[in-house]
Amino acid sequence: MMQSVKLTSHKGISSYWLDRKGLCTGTLIFGVGMRNEPPTLAGITHLLEHLLLRMVQPVTVPHGGMVNADSLQFYASGQPEDVAGFLNEIAAAASTLEALTEEDLALEKAVLEAEDSHKFRTVSAGLLTYRYGTNGVGAAHFGAPATASLTTAETSEWAGRWLTSGNAALTFTGPLPVSLDLCLPPAKPVKRAQDSPLIKAPTLIMSRKQGIALSLLVPSHDARFLGEALQYELLVRLRHSRGLIYSVENFTTPIDAHQSQLDFILDPLRANIVLVLREVLEALHGIAEAGFSENAVQSTRHALLSELGWDDFVPQDYLDQLAIDALLNRTTADRQELLDRAAAMSSAELTKILKGSMASLIVALDKSVKLSKKVGEKLALTIDGYEIWQRHHDPENHHGAEERDAEYPTWRHKSSDATLSLTPTRLLWRDSGKTKVISLADVVVVGHRSCGCISLMDRRGRSSELSVDDWKASKKLRRKLLGAFPPENIRSFPED
Template sequence: MMQTVHWTSHNGITSFWLDRDGLCTGTLIFGVGMRDEPPTLAGITHLIEHVLLRLVQPVTVVHGGTVTTDSLQFYALGKPDDVAGFLNAIAAAVSAFQELTDEVIAFEKSVLEAEDPHKFSNVSSGLLTYRYGTSGVGAAHFGAPATSGLITAELIDWACRWLTAGNAALTFTGPVPSALDIRLPAGEPVCHHQGPPLIMAQTLIKSRKQGVAFSLLVPSQDAGLLCEALRYELLTRLRHGAGIIYSVENFTTAIDNGQSQLDLVLDPVRHNTIPTLKQGVNTLRGLVDAGFSEDAVQSARHAVTAEFGCDDYVPQDYLDQLAIDALLGRSSRDRQAILDRATDITSAELTKILRNSIGSLIVAVDKSVKLSKADAGSLGLATDRYELWQRTKEPKSLQPPTEGRPGQTTWRHKSSPTTLVLTPTHLMSQTSRKTKTISLADVAVVGDRSCGCLSLMDQRGRSIDLNMDEWKAGKKLRKQLLEAFPREVIRPFPEE
């Protein structure tokens, strides 16, 4: 008999629990994640997670914290009273968060840098950012160099807004412990907004990341099954058949109540990148025409059954997802309904889902690999160079005014014929052959790096780094650029 999920209210916090004796896992979940962070505060939820864990030390029970696209979670595993003690301590630290000191923040910033040095110092957009830009779920994929400049007041404001009883839930793999006494600041559920995709056609993105990746928008109900079936077909053709990849990593991200982004990341070596691109796209298009093999459907069934139906117990991940869905106002699927769907799904149904979703295809490919526009065109894909610098054929309309802007407006590169021109609305890069521009209004974050460089990122997550040492009068250039942007988008960034 399938285990029943119970729910109750603990001090105003919705709590999901199971009838299971012995050791348990308990999780305190807040409905805030990377998707809620503006570009200027990217990384703030992760820093708060670290700070709270530090404030409750020493802790001897097995414990931890994590930040996802949708949530902030603190968990412990052990005897029920020990688990309750840890979660009580986290809640007490949240309630006393206004007493936070600068020293604790500085310490945990250094730990975050050690955890992931690249993410801590660089903008590195991914598949969610390519599709949605820097707002909503797109914020989960572009790094967190703004972390180094976050200040105490910003962390306190963020915690006061999001870490409340009205935006929290609890899960336990056993009964709610009698020692549990979580008290959080009062608050109401917070609205989450997701804008529409920025890319509406099948597109190839020239990415800074290595390898090849595919991304689709699919119905959430069948995202897991479709993802596993596609993974099977790609491995069959590109690994077992062609020997040009090793693995296919698959991810699904809920966008809203009914739609998810499905991502598949392939790992060819550099000289096999183009063959992987071509065979991968042709595999997807071939499946739309010919359908999934029965082996692929069976593989998808087995994967879902292994995740949700290996025994009568409810998996902890499923329990936590129930809580997150409740916090975000999303409907949750019954576990038995998920297993029944896996049993009943057919090749024709999976093929129809893929056919209806293929129009949302985004393909990302390593930009260091030579790929012509004709190659992309032969695959039926538009090409997006994904560059902040945009080429223009009408530079005259963007020329700086002869008066009205004080100071220097033109700078020359020290070792090339390139010239930078700053107008009231654009930054321009000019050579004898071409002109490229950046719209100042499109810039979402200006990273003022400790090395003196400036990092610019726009609303789509495209970025560049300007090294002032490469330009004549570079100090003046840096000063004028900083003055050209609103102060609220300028953030301290660490040295690269």
């Protein structure tokens, strides 16, 4: 007989549990993740997770923590009383972060760097950032070099804002243990930003990342079906028929209660990237017009039936998703609803979903790959170079603007004829008669690296590393450049 999910409240915390005896897994979930972090605090939820786990050591039962775009989770498995003890300690630690020492903070930052040194040091935008910029869900796809300068005061304030009983949920694969006694601060109102895309037309992003990636906005209740069907079609066309790729990975990220971003990552050899670009666009448009094959529909149905083939138990990840969706005011389709929809899914319905999503298509392509003008014209995509340095245009009074800019401090490059000028609103780079510009108002994070470099990131997640030592009077340049931005936007970054 299928288990039913029980819903009760533990000290104001919504609790989802199963009536099953024996060993169990318990998870404490908070409705805060990477999408809630402002760019200057990117990485703070991950650091907070590490610090809380440090504070409750030693722990002898299997346990851990996890941060994603939407949530922060702590979990343990074992005897119910042991699991309850671990979660009790996590809740207690959330209110006592002030007790952490600078040594504790430094040690966990070192662990985070070892965990993912690239993310710890580098700003590196991904598909969510391309579409949404640095705010909201776009924050889930860029690096976290600001982690290096986060303080205990900042992490404590972050915990006080988000780690409350009203922003928490519990899941247990058994009954709630009698010894469970979570002491969290009372609920506080939290502000959740409504994410709006910056890109609203089919666009090709010339990206710093290798290979090819695709992104679509789709109805959330159809994302899983469309992802499986498109993965099947692309593998048939690009791997089995042409030998151009090895894999197609697909990922779904909920954006709000109704919409999700569906991403596909392909892995062609660099020599085949332009060919795969043409082929994948032809495949998408062809499927949208002619429809999905019956084999794709059957493959999708079988994948969903296999995934949902529970017998007499409810999986842990389904319990956790119920809790997260409830915290974020989203609905979770139950097993029978998904099974019924999988059984009824048709090629015509999948095709209609794809066709309705094509206007949101983003394709990301390795920027080092050169596209011919002929290929570019046939793509039917707006091409976005995705660079923070933009070509400087002043059609009304170009020469007058340059004269006005020349009145402001200018630095000369040590080994070229390039110059750098700083005005109250712009940073200008002139070289070989061409001028590139960064609008100071668009910069949301300024990273001051220990090597002397300055990292600039704008609201779209575009970034640049400026080595001030390459310019004459570099100390003055560094001082003037850092002084051009609000102090709250400046963070110390690690050496890259």
